Amino acid sequence: MINPIHSLAQFYLPPKGSTFADVTDPLFDAILWISIVSFVAIVVVMCWFAIIYRRRPGYKPLPSPSHSTLLELIWTIGPTLILVWIFFQGASGYSTLRTPDQDAELIEVTASQFNWKFTYPNGDFGDTLHLSVNQPVRLQLVSEDVIHSFYVPEFRAKMDVMPGRRHSMWFKPTLVGEFKLFCTEYCGDGHSKMVKNVIVHPEPWDEMMRKYVRWKDAENHPVANGARLYNVYCSGCHSFDGSAKTGPSFKGLASSTNREFVSGSPLTFGGADSDEWKNYVSESIKRPDARIVKGYANQMPSFEGKLSEEQLGYIMQFLKAVDGGTYSEPPKPEKTQ
Amino acid sequence: MASTNVVRDEYSPLVDLEHSHEHEHAPFIAHHFYTAEQQFDSGKLGIWLFLVTEVLFFGGLFVAYIIYRYNRPEVFIDAHQYLDTLLGGLNTIVLLFSSLTMAWGVRAAQMGDNKTTAISVLVTMVCAAIFLGVKAVEYSHKWDLGLLPGNMFSYDPHAEHPHHMISDYLILLCIPFAIVFVVTALISILNLRTGQTLAGRFHGGLAITMLGFFLGVVVGVVWNANMISHEEHGEGHHAAAVGESPVRPVSYVADDATSKSGAADASPATATASNVAHPIDKSLGVFFSIYYCMTGLHAIHIIGGIIALSWIFYRSLAAHWRPDYFGPVDYVGLYWHLVDLIWIYLFPLMYLIR
Amino acid sequence: MATVTQKQQLFGHAASNHYLDASRGVMSWIFTLDHKRIAIMYMYGVIASLFLAGIFALVLRTELYTPGPWFLSNAVYNQMFTLHGAVMVFLFIIPSVPAIIGNFVLPMMLGAKDVAFPRLNLASLWLYWLGGIFFIVVLSTTQLDTGWTFYTPYSTSSSKTNVIAATLGAFILGFSSIFTGLNFIVTINTMRPKGMTWFRLPLLLWGLYSTSIIQVLATPVLGITLLLLIVERTLKLGIFDPAYGGDPLLYQHFFWFYSHPAVYIMILPAMGVISEMLAVHCRKEVFGYKFIAMSSVAIALIGFLVWGHHMFTSGQSELTSLVFSAITFSVAVPSAVKVFNWLCTMYRGDINLSTPMLYVMSFIFLFGIGGLTGLWLGALSTDIPLHDTYFVVAHFHYVMVGGTMTALLGGLFHWWPKFSGRMYNEPLGKLFCFFVFAGFNLTFFPQFIMGSLGMPRRYHEYAEIYQIYHQASTWGAFTLGIGIFGAVMVLVYAWFFGRKASGNPWGAATLEWQCSSPPSFHNFEHRVIVSEPYDFESVIYDESVDGYIPVIPKRDLAPNQQPATATH
Known part of the structure; x- marks a missing residue:
């Protein structure tokens, strides 16, 4: 019909x-x-x-039930x-x-007065939301200050962004094009300017990510680069707050002076700027089976060839920042895409 | 149809308003009421509705309490031990006793016994003032320790705490009561000298009420002093650190006093150092936010109660109550019982958490 | 038998010593305990607030004529819509019908001299003034930019404006509202004359009674919430602000626990006014009296359980949303029942198309749209895209302004003879009623369309595709403004120069029309005859007083009193 x-x-x-x-x-x-x-x-x-x-002359109402x-x-x-x-x-x-789709890709959304920041699975972030047509996405929303709300009219999707607690929303874009993202919870002077672009690309997700969501190391702080690499490659097995995961925590690594292993003699370092320390970190990433830290099993894959020397440097900067206390949360955006 | 529905009541007080009615009015019936019963019923319904709004007013805070206790039970269990159960218990008994005297006063007013009403109401007022005095000691001690609400919470279990009996905050809290005492006592003496017995007795009653406040303060301070001297002579069972002694009010435990007696007169520098070493955990602040909001609002209601009671006290001295007119005593009595009842809930919720 | 003079004294225009003349001087008004004078003073405040907030609305609408910023900065725009909302809600619409029409009419409908607690009534008027003063303080200091909802943590930590003065003002106004509600409940319970059973109460009193229950039960929660907000903002308590361990959702729950029932505080008395006016101007007993009465109570009670429908996108649990959505739909049924009963009341009526009746018809039209658009917002899936857009703005304006304000204006026209003792100019009254109706629809109907197209509310700058709707809305706002201003001017003119009104110019059967116009200080000069509130055969037109007088059958005469009227 x-x-x-x-x-x-x-x-x-x-x-x-x-x-x-x-x-x-x-x-x-x-x-x-x-x-x-x-x-x-x-x-x-x-x-x-x-x-x-x-009421008019000559009109007489008839009775009716009440x-x-x-x-x-x-x-x-x-x-x-x-x-x-x-x-x-x-x-x-x-x-x-x-009810989110099982195949949804996860994007972290951080709202603040009066900006949106989207952090993609590869650690890249920016203030334009790039999506791929027919690829469901799940957005994890959190606010840095007051309440905001994520709304794209064309998607019929809306969710409040609260400070202090994370909410999820999902949707599956079906129309290629550029749309507006509105903040729909009043958040202050710039509320009506908290409008960003959402671009739905025709390319499939992986291709879209390669084309549009690319981390540009040169534009970022080394620690942010290191944090991004940590999030992408290391965070599954290594914490940086001291809690135990599959591998040893990164907390205290940069400030440690010695390290004991399952086999072989322990190493001593002269701090994170010493050659010994840098060589050890580099070796652990490229050939993790060379020395296994006491109390852990040999489970880590090799990253030989996957990470450049420059990127290794970023990771070391990040490790130093962790122990120096200057890194406690993901870095704030310093660039806009 | 119309005529059958018209109700004519020959006894309706509405008949001929202008002429027949005014002189029938007893002096205590307001002009817009027709009978004493109607006036009493209106007042009674009114005060009950008011109490409903009061319950809902506190209800919001109780809901907040429930939600935060549900979310963070450990904070509440940890925090309650900073409250002094014995002082709280003493206050509970004082308020329960005041409810008894209030009920006594209402009964006496119903019988038209104005003298008993006046005495009962005065005792109720004194109890209310004792309650406030004890509360003032509790509050000021916590302020000394830095047990403050929310973000202002600055209690450091490892820092040295002042041991002087009378805190500056307590003196501040006492000043308004002292002023009221002096003024009312002077007026009372003046009135009695000039033969104004009613006014003299009324102001005298207010002065006695203020003395009740200081009685409460003295009891609280003596209790505190006892606690501290027990600590210092090592007679009491000593708690080693905050959080390990759920039974005793840790706020009174000078946990560093015995182990580091040399640090008793700690210089500012060492105090700062110890602050840095043990960053203050502000999570208890939420408990104290709720504690101060609830007990503070309750204390305001106690003060309001004292004001309402003093009005009843005055009218009792003036012998206004008679068996067919005692509404105001009844209404204020109901209010007072509610204020007590709220404390009966507050006490276990705050002081007796396990 | 009664002479013409006697009749004129009893049922005509009050010659002297009526409540307006009973005493003179400013103090006799400020310290009056007379419910009628209190109502009149409320009226000054409420109408002044309406004009003030209405001017804010016109400035906003003018600014929104263009997509970009025109003559207001972002900050000033935000302050203006906040104060428009806050003044309209707290100073105009919540007190409007209960405080003006309720205060004036309620005791007289009961045949009483006054409300149960006249001093409390005066106290609530003073609190209303005091609350108003706080809003003037806000206006003359750093303004307010939180939106009338004061959402945390924006209001507690981010806003730089005078949140504390505004919330204190709202807190005080809350107590004014509580005292009025408490007074009305007690008055209706204890001061009914003999013969007036619960089901002989005029429907306005059912509406006011239901409203008062909400005022007494819900407003204290707002009070404690605003108090906590004030303490949170000053002392950083950590109850609502997540930065100190609090929960902003708790604030929303507390706030809407009051503010949703507050919607029924606004609409229930308006529905009562509509029932009264409809019956009188159709000269017809209200159809389904008990269903209308009980639907008011049902709306009041269910209204307490639907607050979560303001929070469907806030991240509350799915189950919570489902429950709130279901209860929300159940509150729609009694509203529909009322509308159908009103229509049936018109059937075979003797419909006097006077100004109040035109307002009644506007009400049914506008409230119909307002109520039906609530269906989109109550249904979970359609609410998600519409939440916090102009669709919501249009919806609640249709209910609150199209409903309550229309009923208030109509009610003022209807009871104006009683208030002032004068008749208003009928053609002009109708003309401005038409302006109000047309202007209202032109203002708010386009907002439904742009809201469904995705225009978010509280936006200073917007995309150009929405401009055409904003322009229509702006033109409508000015038409509406002319209508309201004109209607008020018609009333003001009538107050001074109108034709003198008789005691019962409309032929109404409720008791307030048995006093003279305007009533004397004690309201009633003669014995009150309690009958069915909508038994229009109990009054008959009498030319000598240019109004209606009660019909008293001979056999019912009191022994010591001469008949006040002729029988038929």
């Missing part, structure tokens, strides 16, 4: 930019029709009564049934909106 108002939908709804539009728009139209029918009925009846029963239980029941139960239907439609659509 063709919805006659569908061609008009462009008039009151934005283009369908994600799979959610197919969830929310039909219910939107259904409620619209229910409303139009009941509203027109009410107004027509009201005006009709006002005209034919108006209550009718049957009518009351009809107009209590009738609307109730319609409302129950709307509620279930809304609720089932809502669970779609809130």
Whole structure:
């Protein structure tokens, strides 16, 4: 069946930019029709009564009942049934909106007055959201100051961004193009300027990432570069806050003066600037099986050829920052894309 | 149809408002009420509704308490030991006793026994003042230690704490009560000299109430002094560190006093050093935020209660109550019971956490 | 038999010694305990607030005529929409119907001399002034830019404006509201005359009673919330601000626990006013009286359980959202029941298309749109894209302004003969009613469209695709402004120069029309006859007083009193 108002939908709804539009728009139209029918009925009846029963010379009103239980029941139960239907439609659509797709790619979103920052799986970040058509994404939202809200009208997706707690939202863009991202929770003077671009690229996710989301080392602080490499390659097995994971924590590594191993003699360092320390770190990354730290198993893959000498340097800068206390959270953006 | 629905009540007080009615009014019935019963019922319903709003007002704080205790039970268990259960218990008994005297006063007013009402209400006021006195000691001691709300929390278990009995904060809290005492006592003496017995007795009652406050302060200070002297003579069972002695109020434990007696008169430099070594954990601040909000709001209600009670006290001295007119005593009594009831909830929720 | 003079004394225009003339001087007003004078003084404050906040609205709408910034900076724009909202909500719309029409009419509908606690009534008026003074302080210092909702942590740590004065003002106004509600509950409970059973209460009193329950039960929670916010902002308590370990969602729960029921504080008395005016101007017993009365109570009670529907996108749990959505829909049913009953009341009526009746019809039209658009916002999936857009702005303006303000204006026209003792100019009243209706729709209907297209609310600058709707809205706002200003001017003119009104010019059967216009200090000069509130056969038109007088059957005469009226 063709919805006659569908061609008009462009008039009151934005283009369908994600799979959610197919969830929310039909219910939107259904409620619209229910409303139009009941509203027109009410107004027509009201005006009709006002005209034919108006006070005028020679008009004598006929008596009429002052209550009718049957009518009351009809107009209590009738609307109730319609409302129950709307509620279930809304609720089932809502669970779609809130249940992320299994294949969703994770992007971290950090909001602050009055900026958005998107951090991608490869550690790159920027203030434009690059997406790939038909690739579901899950956004993990957190705010640095006050409450913000993430809203892209075309995606029919919205979620508040709270300070102090992380929320997730997801969607699957279906329309290639450039859209606007609005902040919809009032956040201060620049609230209406907290608008950024969302670009949905036609390329598949991996290709899109290679093309548009590329970390540019030269534009960043060495510690930020190191942190990014840590997040991408190391954070699965090594913590930097002292907690134990598969491998030893990085906390205290840069300030340690000696290290004991499962086999072989212990090493002593003269601090993180000494050649011994740098050689040891470099060796642990390229040939991790050469020395196994006491208390751990030989599980780490080799990163020989995957990381350049320059990148090794960034990691060492990061390790030093961890022990110097200057690194406790991901670095703030110092650049815009 | 119309005529059958018209209700004519020959006894309706609405008949002929202008002429027949005014002289029937007893002096205590307001002009817009028709009978003493109607006036009493209105007042009673009004005060109950007011109490409902009070319960909801505190209800918000209780909800906040529940949510934070649910989220961070360890903070609450850790924090409650800074509260002095014995002083809190003493205050509970004082308030329970004041509820008894209040009920006594209401009963006496119903009988038209204005003298008993006046005495009962005065005892209630004195109890309220004792409560405030003890509370003032509790508060000022915590302020000395830095047990402050939220971000201002600055208690350092490893730092030296002043041991003087009378804190500066306590003196500050006592000043307004002392002023009221002096003024009311002087007015009372003046009134009695000039033969204004009613006013003299009223102001005398207020002065006695203020003395109740100082009685509370003395009890609190003596109790504190006892605790501290026990610590210093090593008679008490000594808690080694904060958090390890859930039974005793750790705030009174000078944990460094015995082990580092040389540091008793610590110079500012060493104090700073110890601060750096042990960064202050502010997580307890949330507990004290809620503690001060709830007990502070309750204390404000106690002060409001004293003001309302003094009005009742005055009218009792003026012998206003009679068996068909005792509403205000009843209403203030209900308010007072509610204030007590809130404390009955606050005490276990704050002081007796396990 | 009663002479014409007697009749005119009893049921005509009060010759002298009415409440306006009973005593003179400013002090006789400031310290009055008379509920009628208190109502009049509330009216000055409420209408002044309406104009003040209305001027803010016009400035905002003018600024929004262009997509970019025009003559306001971001900061000033934010302050202006905040004060528009805060003044409208706290100083205009919450007190509007209960404090003006309720205070004036409620005791008289009960045949009483005054409310149960006249001093408390005066105290709540003074608190209203005091709260207003705090808002003037806000206006004359660093303003306020938090939005009327004072969301934390913006209000506690980020805003540089005078949040404390504003929240203290709102806190004080809350107590004014509590005292009024408490007073009304007690008055309706204990001061009903014999013969007035609960189901003989005029429907306005059911509306006010339900409202008062909400005021007494919900407002204290707002009070403690605002108090905590003030302490949080000054002492950094850590209850709402996550930077110190608090939870901003807790604030939203507390705030909406009051502020959603507050929506019913705004609309329930308006619905009561509509029921009264509809019955009188259709000269017809209200259809389904008990269903309308009980639906008010149902709305009041269910209204306490729906606050979470303001937080569907806040990250509250899915289950919570589901429950709140379900309860939200259940509150829609009693509202629909009311509308259907009103329509049936018109059936075979004797409809007097006077100004109040036109406001009634506007109300049904506008409230119909406001209520139906609530369906999109109550349904979870459609709320997500619409939340915090202009769709929501349009929705609540249709309910609160299209509903409550229309009912207030209509109610003022309806009871103006009682307030002032004068009749207003009927053609001019109708003309400005039309301006209000047309201007209102032109202002807010385009906002539904731009909201569904994604225009976020509280935006100073916007994309050009939304401009056409903003322009229509701006033109509508000025039309609406002319309508409201004109309507108020018609009333002001009538106060001084209007034709003198009789005691009961509309032929209403509720008790307040049994006093003279304006009423005497003690309201009633003669015995009150309690009958069904909508039994329009109990009054009959009498030319000698140019109004209606009660019909008293002979056999019911009190022994010591002459009949006040002729029988038929």
